[in-house]
Amino acid sequence: MVVLSKPNTEKYSYVRNSKPAPTFLSNIPLVDLSKPDAKSLIVKACEDFGFFKVINHGVPMDAISRLESEAANFFSLPLHEKHKAGPANPFGYGNKHIGRNGDIGWVEYLLLTADQDYNSLKLSSVSGRDPENFGSALNDYMTAVRNMACEILDLMAEGLNIQPKNAFSRLVMDKQSDSVFRLNHYPPCPELAMNDGTNTENKIGFGEHTDPQIIALLRSNNTSGLQICLRDGTWVSIPPDQTSFFVNVGDSLQVMTNGRFKSVKHRVLANRSKSRLSMIYFAGPPLNQKIAPLPSLILTGKQSLYKEFTWFEYKTSAYGTRLADNRLCPFERIAASS
Numbered sequence: 384m385v386v387l388s389k390p391n392t393e394k395y396s397y398v399r400n401s402k403p404a405p406t407f408l409s410n411i412p413l414v415d416l417s418k419p420d421a422k423s424l425i426v427k428a429c430e431d432f433g434f435f436k437v438i439n440h441g442v443p444m445d446a447i448s449r450l451e452s453e454a455a456n457f458f459s460l461p462l463h464e465k466h467k468a469g470p471a472n473p474f475g476y477g478n479k480h481i482g483r484n485g486d487i488g489w490v491e492y493l494l495l496t497a498d499q500d501y502n503s504l505k506l507s508s509v510s511g512r513d514p515e516n517f518g519s520a521l522n523d524y525m526t527a528v529r530n531m532a533c534e535i536l537d538l539m540a541e542g543l544n545i546q547p548k549n550a551f552s553r554l555v556m557d558k559q560s561d562s563v564f565r566l567n568h569y570p571p572c573p574e575l576a577m578n579d580g581t582n583t584e585n586k587i588g589f590g591e592h593t594d595p596q597i598i599a600l601l602r603s604n605n606t607s608g609l610q611i612c613l614r615d616g617t618w619v620s621i622p623p624d625q626t627s628f629f630v631n632v633g634d635s636l637q638v639m640t641n642g643r644f645k646s647v648k649h650r651v652l653a654n655r656s657k658s659r660l661s662m663i664y665f666a667g668p669p670l671n672q673k674i675a676p677l678p679s680l681i682l683t684g685k686q687s688l689y690k691e692f693t694w695f696e697y698k699t700s701a702y703g704t705r706l707a708d709n710r711l712c713p714f715e716r717i718a719a720s721s
């Protein structure tokens with residue numbers, strides 16, 4: 384009998400830098416949540432970049448360190464243990480495969496819901512440290528980060544003169560809010576170690592995409608890798624800062640602001656010597672929530688750029704797409720010709 388070997392379907396993507404060294408963005412919009420100018424800086428950053436860095440965020444360092452150490456412990460377990468928390472369909476442990484449509488990255492992850500009971504169940508059969516410690520670290524972290532997300536969304540609404548002030552944050556505070564949480568681990572990538580100083584090839588850790596939700600709040604350890612795409616199409620690296628949070632505008636906020644805020648395209652490149660651990664809270668609305676431009680943000684004489692849809696409709700369509708796809712396309716309104 385002839386045994387044919389399985390075709391290797393794991394095709395990683397690479398990007399080639401135009402310059403040998405990555406361009407680090409030095410002027411990332413910085414928002415100090417304790418300062419009175421926070422709301423205007425947030426609005427400007429969302430208009431110009433769809434991205435900003437937050438300090439004085441109010442998330443206790445202890446909650447961050449506890450979760451980081453639980454996550455590091457989980458990712459250090461043998462592969463067969465981690466797979467007990469999988470497959471990621473969409474929730475659970477995933478390795479290299481992102482989503483269902485063929486995206487591959489140099490990453491392993493735990494995709495979790497805001498429902499702690501479901502998460503506990505997913506993690507319960509994994510032997511390692513006490514799953515209760517993991518559960519309580521997740522709970523404390525998510526509660527603190529959700530509060531920060533709501534504070535930012537209230538400042539955004541104030542900065543945009545939207546009434547009521549909680550127009551955005553109430554979607555995330557809603558008990559039915561479909562928020563998601565993700566722990567990403569990018570191991571060092573040995574093949575990139577053969578670097579004689581002229582190697583400008585980078586392996587993709589997490590391919591380029593925009594986040595679907597309202598906003599995403601990202602915190603990582605001190606390993607670089609995150610890049611954002613500027614409005615002119617240039618990719619720039621974001622210097623890591625383990626004491627701060629980074630905020631991404633998501634597709635839903637782009638729609639609710641009728642395109643005034645743009646969701647930011649971003650990606651993660653693998654690192655040749657250090658592992659990167661990131662934690663991202665994706666603040667989303669309830670499934671039955673209607674998403675449409677807020678009337679006060681449709682400027683006089685302008686049209687709504689999007690058809691109204693529910694978050695469920697968007698998600699159903701999004702889960703059929705690849706990372707790099709424009710997921711808002713099916714919901715764009717064709718401009719009426721004059």
Ligand SMILES: C=C1C[C@]23C[C@@]1(O)CC[C@H]2[C@@]12CC[C@H](O)[C@@](C)(C(=O)O1)[C@H]2[C@@H]3C(=O)O
Nearest residue numbers: 473481482486594595701702703704705706
């Ligand atoms: C390829 C995919 C993975 C993703 C679902 C999708 O079909 C398209 C959107 C992807 C994304 C990007 C941001 C978040 O990491 C994520 C959890 C999300 O809400 O949308 C992922 C999805 C995923 O990994 O399941």
Ligand SMILES: O=C(O)CCC(=O)C(=O)O
Nearest residue numbers: 565567589609651661663
């Ligand atoms: O891991 C990171 O730093 C970012 C990953 C990301 O963009 C995502 O999970 O949506």
Ligand SMILES: [Fe+2]
Nearest residue numbers: 592593594649
């Ligand atoms: Fe993302």
